Amino acid sequence: MAPxxxxxxxxxxxxxxxxxxxxxVILDIHPLSWSLLSSPPPAIPYPExxxxxxxxxxxxxxxxxxxxxxxxxxxxxxxxxxxxxVIYGASAGRAKLLYPPPPNAVAGPSKPRPNTxxxxxxxxxxxxxxxxxxxxxxxxxxxxxDMKTLNQPPAMVSALTKALCFINRILPNNSNSAALxxxxxxxxxxAPASNAPDKPExxxxxxxxxxxxxxxTATSSNEQSNAExxxxxxxxxxxxxxxxxxxxxxxxxxxxNCVFAAQKAKVPxxxxxxxxxxxxxxxxxxxxxxxxxxxxxxxQWNGRGGLLQYLHxxxxxxxxxxxxxxxxxxxxxxxxxxxxxxxxxxxDIGFVCSVCLSIFCEPRPVCLMCKTRFPIKSIxxxxxLATYIExxxxxxxxxxxxxxxxxxxxxxxxNNKRERAKGATNGDASGTGGxxxxxxID
Amino acid sequence: MSADLxxxxxxxxxxxxGPSTRGKKGGASGSKSGKGKDAGRHAWxxxxxxxxxxxxxxxxxxxxSAVESLLARGRRKRALMADTPLRRSIIRHMFIILDLSESMxxxxxxxxxFEVILGYLRSYVVEWFDQNPLGQIxxxxxxxxxxEVLVPMGGNPQEILSVLSDxxxxxxxGEPSLQNGLVMAxxxxxxxxxxxxxxxxxxxxxxxxxxxxxxVTIHNVLEELVTNKIRTTILSLAGEIxxxxxxxxxxxxxxxxxxxxxxxxxxxxxxxxPPATTIQSHTPITMxxxxxxxxxxxxxxxxxxxxxDLMVMGFPIQLPLGGETLCSCHGLLKxxxxxxxxxxxxxCDVPTDxxxxxxxxxxxxxxxxxxxxxxxxxxxGVLPIEDVMNSSxxxxxxxxxxxxxxxxxIDEGVAQVEDGVSPTGRYRCAKCSNDFCADCDLYIHDxxxxxxxxxx
Numbered sequence: 080m081a082p083x084x085x086x087x088x089x090x091x092x093x094x095x096x097x098x099x100x101x102x103x104v105i106l107d108i109h110p111l112s113w114s115l116l117s118s119p120p121p122a123i124p125y126p127e128x129x130x131x132x133x134x135x136x137x138x139x140x141x142x143x144x145x146x147x148x149x150x151x152x153x154x155x156x157x158x159x160x161x162x163x164x165v166i167y168g169a170s171a172g173r174a175k176l177l178y179p180p181p182p183n184a185v186a187g188p189s190k191p192r193p194n195t196x197x198x199x200x201x202x203x204x205x206x207x208x209x210x211x212x213x214x215x216x217x218x219x220x221x222x223x224x225d226m227k228t229l230n231q232p233p234a235m236v237s238a239l240t241k242a243l244c245f246i247n248r249i250l251p252n253n254s255n256s257a258a259l260x261x262x263x264x265x266x267x268x269x270a271p272a273s274n275a276p277d278k279p280e281x282x283x284x285x286x287x288x289x290x291x292x293x294x295x296t297a298t299s300s301n302e303q304s305n306a307e308x309x310x311x312x313x314x315x316x317x318x319x320x321x322x323x324x325x326x327x328x329x330x331x332x333x334x335x336n337c338v339f340a341a342q343k344a345k346v347p348x349x350x351x352x353x354x355x356x357x358x359x360x361x362x363x364x365x366x367x368x369x370x371x372x373x374x375x376x377x378x379q380w381n382g383r384g385g386l387l388q389y390l391h392x393x394x395x396x397x398x399x400x401x402x403x404x405x406x407x408x409x410x411x412x413x414x415x416x417x418x419x420x421x422x423x424x425x426x427d428i429g430f431v432c433s434v435c436l437s438i439f440c441e442p443r444p445v446c447l448m449c450k451t452r453f454p455i456k457s458i459x460x461x462x463x464l465a466t467y468i469e470x471x472x473x474x475x476x477x478x479x480x481x482x483x484x485x486x487x488x489x490x491x492x493x494n495n496k497r498e499r500a501k502g503a504t505n506g507d508a509s510g511t512g513g514x515x516x517x518x519x520i521d
Numbered sequence: 522m523s524a525d526l527x528x529x530x531x532x533x534x535x536x537x538x539g540p541s542t543r544g545k546k547g548g549a550s551g552s553k554s555g556k557g558k559d560a561g562r563h564a565w566x567x568x569x570x571x572x573x574x575x576x577x578x579x580x581x582x583x584x585x586s587a588v589e590s591l592l593a594r595g596r597r598k599r600a601l602m603a604d605t606p607l608r609r610s611i612i613r614h615m616f617i618i619l620d621l622s623e624s625m626x627x628x629x630x631x632x633x634x635f636e637v638i639l640g641y642l643r644s645y646v647v648e649w650f651d652q653n654p655l656g657q658i659x660x661x662x663x664x665x666x667x668x669e670v671l672v673p674m675g676g677n678p679q680e681i682l683s684v685l686s687d688x689x690x691x692x693x694x695g696e697p698s699l700q701n702g703l704v705m706a707x708x709x710x711x712x713x714x715x716x717x718x719x720x721x722x723x724x725x726x727x728x729x730x731x732x733x734x735x736x737v738t739i740h741n742v743l744e745e746l747v748t749n750k751i752r753t754t755i756l757s758l759a760g761e762i763x764x765x766x767x768x769x770x771x772x773x774x775x776x777x778x779x780x781x782x783x784x785x786x787x788x789x790x791x792x793x794x795p796p797a798t799t800i801q802s803h804t805p806i807t808m809x810x811x812x813x814x815x816x817x818x819x820x821x822x823x824x825x826x827x828x829x830d831l832m833v834m835g836f837p838i839q840l841p842l843g844g845e846t847l848c849s850c851h852g853l854l855k856x857x858x859x860x861x862x863x864x865x866x867x868x869c870d871v872p873t874d875x876x877x878x879x880x881x882x883x884x885x886x887x888x889x890x891x892x893x894x895x896x897x898x899x900x901x902g903v904l905p906i907e908d909v910m911n912s913s914x915x916x917x918x919x920x921x922x923x924x925x926x927x928x929x930x931i932d933e934g935v936a937q938v939e940d941g942v943s944p945t946g947r948y949r950c951a952k953c954s955n956d957f958c959a960d961c962d963l964y965i966h967d968x969x970x971x972x973x974x975x976x977x
Contacts, residue, residue: 173977176922240965240973244920247964332896333971335889340969342679371839372886413839415859417885427862428880430831435895436654436888442831448895453831464833 099161100280100397101249103242106148106177107169108210109233110217112288112354113141120357122382134383136357141210144353144386148286149206151390153199158395161279165245166206167238168213172231174238177209178202233289235366236333239348243340246281250344280397282375283341283348287363290354331365331418338369347375347398351389355382364414364425371413376401378408420447430461613656613795614674614713615649616706617642618723621664624759625693625726630782634726634758635693641786642724643685649793650678654890655872655883660684661705665695666731668702674709676887699723699730699764700739703753707745719751720774722792725765726758739764746772756788834888835862835880837871849876859884893970901948901962909945918947920961920973950974 122136152164166178192200341348350370352363362379370377376393380386396405416425419440429438435449442461445452619638630637646658658681659674671691672681684690706721713719732739746753746768754774755765761778769776775792779785837859840846845854849866850873858867864878872883917924926946947956953974957965965972 174973181917181922181924234977236971237973237976240969240971240976241920241922243969244918244961244964244973245922247968248921248923248960330976332889332892333976335886336893336969336971338886339890343968368886409843410841412841415836415839415884415886417836417888426836428833428835431834431883431888433830433832436891437895438834438885438888439831457830461831461833 097159097397097399098278098280099159099163100155100282101163101165101246102152102155103165103167103245103281103283104148104152105167105169105174105235105238105242105283105285106145107233107235107286107288107353108141108213109169109171109289111171111230112233112290115290115358116140116288116353119355119382122355123357131381131383136355136382137384139353139386145206145210147387147390149203150387151395152202152206153196154391154395156198156202157196163279164202165242166209167241168210169233169235169238170213170217172234174234174241175209175213176241177213178205180205180209232330235285235287236330236337239283239285239334239337239341242283243337243344243346246283246344246346250278250281280399281344281346282398283346284394285348285350285366285369286353287350287366288353289363290358331423334365334369338372341369341373346373348373349375349394350377351394352377352379353386355380357382362411364416365418367411367413368415371410376407377410613653613718613720614659614710615656615720615722616659616661616674616709618661618663618668618702618706618721619671620697620702620724620726621662621691621693622695622697622727623693624728627726627758630758630785635691637782637785638724638726638758639685639688639691641789643682645789645793646678646681646685648790650676651891652793653795654887659706659709661702661709662691663697663699663702664693666698666701666733668698668705670705670709674713696729696731697725697727698732699725700732700737700742703739703742703746703768707742707749707751710749710751718795719749720792721751721753722789723753723755723765724758724789725755725762728759728762730762730764743768743771754792756785758785832881835875835882836885837862837868837882839884840867896970898966898970898972899950899952899975901950901957901966904945904947904949904956906945909947915956918958918961919955920957920965923958923960925956925958953977 117138117140119136119138122134125132152166155164156162164178165176168175168177191197338348348369350363350366352366356379362377367377369375378389378393380389393408401407416427417429417438418424419426419429419438421439421441421443424440426438426440429440430442431438432446432449432451432453435446435451437446437448439447442458443453444455444458619642621635625633625635625638627634649658650656657674657676658672658678659670660672660681662669662671672684675681702723703721710719730739751772752774753768753772755769755776757765757776757778759778761776766776768774777788777791779788840858840860842856845856846858846867847853848855848858848869849861850869855869858869859871859882860867861875861878861880861882863880864875866875866877868875868882872881872887874880875882946958948959948962949956950972953972955972955974
């Protein structure tokens with residue numbers, strides 16, 4: 080992990096100390112997603128890189144992953160005195176604080192183990208407890224026939240809002256009003272000691288396990304079928320511009336609001352997306368947008384093990400050390416797509432009300448949000464303008480490994496504009512071929 | 522002299538007279554000032570209003586309750602805010618030209634004009650970006666007869682705010698040059714398509730301008746502004762100046778002279794909503810903003826309410842800083858950039874109209890910045906103490922998981938709902954009936970705009 084030794088002059092620019100860092104983890108523990116992850120399909124062959132290709136697809140169960148996560152969190156606690164961990168669990172349609180425990184809970188495990196650093200043991204046992212509680216609640220919901228809520232996508236937005244509220248509380252005077260309110264409210268067990276020289280750094284790590292661009296909070300039931308279609312059919316419909324169900328207005332708007340609040344508080348939202356490309360060809364674009372906009376790190380697991388190393392290498396350094404002396408992984412291209420308000424489709428091209436800026440997927444005579452009437456005669460024009468829109472595959476932009484010469488012949492085209500050297504692995508050929516423009520497929 | 526003194530905020534209602542009689546005349550004609558209502562009554566004749574009278578200690582001598590009632594006032598204001606009609610604009614580009622001549626150190630605004638204007642500018646920028654999510658702002662300063670781009674045109678309010686908070690960089694000195702400032706603004710916007718709304722807002726504190734000697738005069742610059750369709754609004758702190766009025770009238774902007782601080786704020790805030798004549802009812806906006814704005818420019822200022830239309834917008838793919846590729850807008854090799862979703866050509870920056878297919882390409886987060894306005898968070902009601910005692914409620918705040926004060930320890934006598942402040946420290950969401958603490962209540966309504974409970 081250590082970078083090559085930099086020139087001597089650079090040492091002066093390294094920060095001598097960093098403030099303590101608070102890591103807020105949002106763990107997606109949706110049962111359906113984890114059942115998918117525990118029995119992954121065989122990995123997509125990766126002929127460009129034989130070493131990676133040799134690795135087998137690794138099944139990943141929730142207990143296995145939690146073990147890895149605990150190691151990572153202990154490393155975070157150990158790396159600086161004063162570091163804190165906060166964990167939220169996001170399950171189907173609900174989010175809950177797992178750690179630190181509520182103040183009225185029984186403190187600590189029954190008997191301390193002599194060979195374990197006590198804070199580690201506290202953390203580990205409490206996470207385990209919290210997860211078991213949440214699993215029991217899920218079981219309870221299942222038995223009481225509450226099937227509708229069980230199929231909802233994980234409540235990422237709710238967890239994010241909770242995390243941001245938490246950050247707002249532990250960071251004094253990040254807004255003038257919050258400082259006014261109640262000085263007593265800021266004395267909090269997890270807040271840093273008041274004599275700390277500067278306020279703690281905070282960051283949010285979202286661990287997504289749900290395939291598809293699913294960041295929705297489910298408040299409408301018609302999304303469930305979509306989500307399931309998504310799980311089964313993503314390998315084939317990755318190219319349709321509205322194929323990714325599961326998002327909806329509330330989730331998209333809520334997520335975006337979270338992103339802007341995080342931007343304001345300068346909190347990076349890191350995203351680790353677990354579903355490998357073999358399960359899900361499309362990245363969770365809205366989480367990716369969130370990471371991009373808040374200058375967090377987005378990384379998708381390739382499904383071939385090595386998760387603990389990823390966690391440590393990418394997500395352990397606090398934001399102040401990330402770019403210097405460490406380095407962030409090259410970030411992929413980000414699709415700035417949006418979700419329409421009428422059918423909750425993901426759009427490349429949408430119709431936007433000029434008055435209230437709400438987004439629709441088709442021309443309509445009256446704006447749903449602000450009730451503005453649009454001139455009817457312009458609708459046919461709009462319709463023709465919106466045709467011939469095909470989904471453009473997100474170009475793969477992590478510099479590709481050296482490819483044999485023969486595969487590069489397509490580069491004589493004007494594709495300087497497009498870096499899609501191996502973007503076609505996602506099976507985007509069918510949709511893009513329609514306009515007769517040169518589409519290159521490896 | 523005007524109603525401003527009576528009804529506005531509780532701060533800084535000092536009895537400052539209008540700077541000059543010329544100033545008052547300009548102010549009255551330049552804006553909707555309420556001078557006519559209260560003619561003859563001057564600020565110094567009004568009753569002296571003490572800002573500290575508003576804050577009163579409670580019986581224990583603590584200021585806590587006073588602070589809380591101030592917060593409650595804020596809550597009420599917020600509730601009123603939600604009723605304003607939805608009105609959003611399309612692409613705006615604005616240069617704020619700030620006069621940093623020595624006259625900015627005048628003390629007719631307390632403590633100085635400079636401090637007051639900087640404070641207003643900071644909140645102005647935030648408010649402007651909230652209402653104009655697709656807009657961009659740059660800042661130019663004029664001092665020592667030179668002009669300097671302080672912040673280049675950009676869409677990030679944080680960047681502008683951080684520059685504006687650095688007072689040492691902004692030390693006023695010398696005389697301003699209106700001509701240099703305008704030329705700089707024109708140059709800074711020359712690369713922008715004339716299809717977007719180009720504007721400058723000049724905050725002018727001096728009563729003269731020291732322009733360069735030479736063949737080009739400010740009148741030539743004015744002609745260029747008119748041909749480039751740069752709408753110029755000038756707010757003067759001192760008095761009416763003929764050239765300023767001429768500039769604003771020719772370019773379709775507004776000219777205003779401030780009577781006092783509050784009036785100046787009003788004048789500034791009037792420029793936040795997008796210009797009303799950008800959209801004409803009978804021209805459907807089909808491709809981009811080109812048609813709309815080009816036709817609107819010939820439109821006279823009328824009281825017609827803008828009629829909306831659907832716009833086709835594309836949401837691009839942002840390329841990372843990989844290799845260099847040619848962009849379609851400048852034809853230069855550049856790293857990064859955006860792909861038009863319809864024709865896949867690479868654009869340098871968004872929002873813009875695609876050079877190849879004419880699609881309006883915007884980044885969806887730009888649009889999303891205003892969505893909180895469309896989906897407001899339900900107001901949190903005060904939870905009276907009986908409800909806490911009677912029902913089994915959660916022990917912790919649903920947002921930040923802080924523990925609520927124990928209901929049994931709250932003194933029954935004090936515990937009455939007053940001014941929207943909850944005696945139990947709990948605020949309940951009307952939609953999802955979860956309880957929140959006061960911190961989270963403010964944070965959720967002011968910043969986050971998403972209720973953690975309703976998001977489940």
